[in-house]
Amino acid sequence: MSSLWVELEQFLNEIEKPARYIGGEDGMICPEHSPEKASWLLIYPDTYEIGLPNQGLQILYEILNERDDSVAERSYAPWVDMSREMRKRNIPLFSVDTHRPAEDFDILAFNLSAELVYTNLLECLDLSNVPLYSKDRNEGHPIVIAGGHCTYNPEPFADFIDLAVLGDGEEVVGEISEIFSQWKSEPQAEMNRKELLQKFAELPGVYVPSLYEATFSNGRLVSISPKAEKNIPNIVEKRTISDLGAWPYPKNQLVPLTEVVHDRLNVEIFRGCTRGCRFCQAGMITRPVRERPQEQVVSMVKKGLERTGYDEVSLTSLSSADFSGIENVVSEVMTQDGCSPVSLSLPSLRVDAFTVGTASQMQQARRTGLTFAPEAGTWRLRQVINKLISDDDLFGAVESAYSQGWRRVKLYFLIGLPTETDDDTLGIVRLAEKTLEIGRKYHKNPSVTVSVGGFVPKPDTPFQWFGQNTEEELLRKIYLLRDAAKKVKGLKLKWHDSRATVVEGILSRGDRRLAPVLEKVWKMGGVFQEWSEHFNVDLWKTSMDEEGLLIEDFSYRHRELDEVLPWDHLSAGLHKDFLWQDWRDALDNLGLEDCRWTPCYDCGACTGYGIEHVVASAVPPAGGSQGTGVSLIQENEIKVAISQPEKVNGLQVSGVNE
Template sequence: MPIDRSTGSVWECLEPLLTQVRKPARYVGGETNIVVKEHGEVDSAWLLVYPDTYEVGQPNQGIQILYEVLNERPRTLAERGFAPWGDMEAVMRAHGLPFFSVETHRPPQAFDVLGFSLATEVGYTNLLNILDLGGVTRHATARADDEPLVIAGGHAVFNPEPLASFLDLAIAGDGEEVARELDGLVQEWRSAGDWSREHLLGRAARIEGVYVPRFYEPRYGPDGRLEATEPVRADARRAVPKRTLSDLDEWPYPKKQLVPLTETVHERYSVEIFRGCTRGCRFCQAGMITRPVRERSRETIKEMVSEGLENSGLEEVGLLSLSSADHSDIRGLCGDLGDQYEGTNTSLSLPSTRVDAFNVELADELTRNGRRTGLTFAPEAGTERMRKVINKTASEQDMLQAAETAFANGWRHIKLYFMIGLPTETDEDVLGIAELGLKVLALGKRHGRKNKVTVSVGGFIPKPHTPFQWCAQDPPEEIKRKIGLIKERVAADRNLNLRYHDPEPGVVEGLLSRGDRRVAAAVERAFELGARFDGWAEVFDPDRWRRACADTGVDLDWYLYRDRDEGEGLPWDHMDSGLDKSWLWEDYQDSLHARELDDCRWIPCYDCGVCPGLDIDHQTGYAQGDTLGLLPIVRAGTG
């Protein structure tokens, strides 16, 4: 059934109401490099939604990339939408205004696909609110053929089960190729005229990386534990493989980054210099699910920077990845960019720098045009033993040497990030965070009495597809007690600034991270009770979520505060990230004995399963003087 793309813009009704809300620029669009197409002249229309505020979602790389990839197709249009803040939601409901895109201010009914980018689980209630505001049927199995296809991608959908009731499709892994393939299928669906929604979903399930929740059902044991999530159709895969882009040089996006008209959390031209990570930090879901490592070449990155700055007018370049200093040609790349932009207003940054990858030469290249104000490192744990448990291979000596080098070369502020609540953690490990912060501060004072150190502490949340996916999570009361230990130890020194967050939102994130399909009822009930923006401290209400869980029979203690055994079925077992579950368990056992594992880009393969399973090798390097060259992976059993 064809969609009614004649559904008009709500701008005429919206514009007079913008004076009633804070930050009206969130809702007006009109940014530099925006793409606007006529709805009546395309064969498919996508509304790409980030379920948070404009200032948080606008810089999101996933949205920016898919926006360009889809709009490059001549018969396709893509627009964007962002979650309305509470004041705007109240205005919209009072005046009967639906959720809308920022390009043409059209509602979801004008689009074939409503696609959500889910970087974190705390956006789930916003997703339901957007469906409700947009007049889209909440439950996927009840949607009519002329309603938009509701899909989601991003790291959070590697466990899609708490959203399974609401999604038509989930996309696991890299989205560039999948988006184009799915777009072609949507165009067939709309032009055929006789395809049912079920037929479309059956075709979509054949695309690698696409999961159709309604084609699967969970099976539980008599004690309530999940045994498996199994396909209910013969043509559904038993395990859905993630999609992996093999050559980033072939996908140099974004080319024309959207430049906002109002302040956002990041205002820089962002280039992803490589994707994936093999450091093996056991707490890090992103590092596990994005394997193998795929690097962009130095020449491609330089071309992207040059073209991106010209098209955007931005003055900062962020060289992004999970651990940017690990790019095998990072020194040469930063040297080239430093030479090219020296004496201009353009600044360069590596937003993620490992302690053991920091060196003055690299930092000097990045600061030719700016002041040396602050550096950020993430030791993650305060003691050597704890860092071995989590496989964060930087030693205390590495950290202190990096700090000494930074302060001696003119930096004035170092930020340190840590987690508490990690497996096997003791009070001694917690106090080690304070001790390490104070040692770094002592080094800073030797180079200037105004030098500062900030210690930021967050509660650990076990994530799917990591060795810690079987672990219990610390309850908020225990996290607060451990924060108190740190506060007491550092209270005497005002030059050490301690920052920490309320651990209560971690309860919700933990529930949604590892919940099964039964948790969907709690998500829906929390939304009905008014839950929105669960990642924002000023609006988050833990009592609302506890009531939602009580109303729906979801036992928080059972989902959060118990260890799982090896044989228990996990809600995401049918989502194939490429990692062997048996290898993850073995690595978990190693962690309990504080045994470290080296980065497999530089050693023989240790058989995590990714490379043979995907038939894609890591792009690996080997130190050779001042440069790093690429070498092929050594397969298990071959070297």
């Protein structure tokens, strides 16, 4: 079929980082298209470097290409210099695999994992010559699908997509392919586009926004419910695969020719998290916990290293140190045959239950930084957010890191959390100061980098009712921290732009009234808003004003239990009364133990879907289920979490104060 490569190579030399557009990765699939197969273009609406490593996209890429009724290729948002040149030369968005035009695909499927990329969705549609609004598309246009964590509240971009898929995509992409390939092979007059969408809407986990009516009254959402059609569920439940072991993907992880983020072998060891951090949407919406069998993890790592030539592997999950038998896996991976050293990293939320003794063992090839995420400056506030790490847990972890040769430690915090006082905020600097004090026992000039993000309340979390801190309040707290940090030698403070936090807040809990706002921001050139060099808060404020919408109303005000939330018709399986109770507990400074080893709180994630947590170990890991109350120093081993600086999207827009 048609490839745009000949046209592209004429000018790629004049484009920044042309390697973004050439494909050619090890693991790339150049599928054979045919009329009876549903052809998917999987689009990550951010740069190639950010999008390529995305595991979700790579998993679906392989699954769709293994099927008989579908093929899949990939695309990423072209950087601004490229899109300018493409428009000038009339070149549409294209796949990197075979450089096929986007408009030649049946399905454009977007992975949305952060709010600030929403305008890039519009940009990619426009570059694909596809009408922005779902209502303006006809039988000749591709179906536009969104997946990823942002689909738990797709309302702000609901008018631009044909369907959203909630939850795990492994099974549902096949069901969509089946329906589509059948539709393609039958005379299409039998079923028009609307009927096709209706058919998709009958699939569990699929939400078709155009079949639902959002009603507003006095500037408030009063209901979202199905229009007249039959068989459209009142509430769309997310999809959950019960056995991760049945899906050992990606089998051939893409190895890019050029540098990308997370440039290493990534093996997902479990999905879901029950630590119950109340600010964390990922932890809430991906329940229950489903572990990959240990032997499969080990074999995926070994095969992966052999095939890719990487010397670094990351065992990914929301909190990898919580994996049952993690010690076994680590030692098996580290003692494997091979002539070159290997580094292992465990992105993890724990600062409490893992041996730093293994940290130096884990990082043979090269030592990456150690990042700990206490998230809040005081124990009281950490109880509010249910991140149950005591000061001593942190100091023990830090001590072992410094004592084993690390000179730099990173700490990650949120500001603007519920019930936060200035004493809590300043507690961040006190923790950093104490950390440096410990460091001086081992090094002349230890350093600590403190990264501070502004808290954005997310749907399907206990904090979904919380009124976000205003831009001014966040800025005030940043200045408070900056002034205090200035007095501490060796402390480097970085912060997320509070203006970006405001925009994230609007979109996080926004509704359909934001569609024209997104369109306006995009029209004024507001793409790549997650990149500090392109972020422009004025575009957002102007567009909100023009639409008569108030930031206060979307972000800053507290919600009540009886308010209709824009995602009430979508379900991550969590009971609303569980979330509300957890919200009240938070306000009472009450922590909640991890339910893997304590009685069920009936959050709804397991019972609703008839799935149990799949955990190999019946006992909680050392340090206790949440690390509370148990001495972390046992038999000279100091427990700690090892993690990589992962917050790529979140920290792009940031300030630095040295």
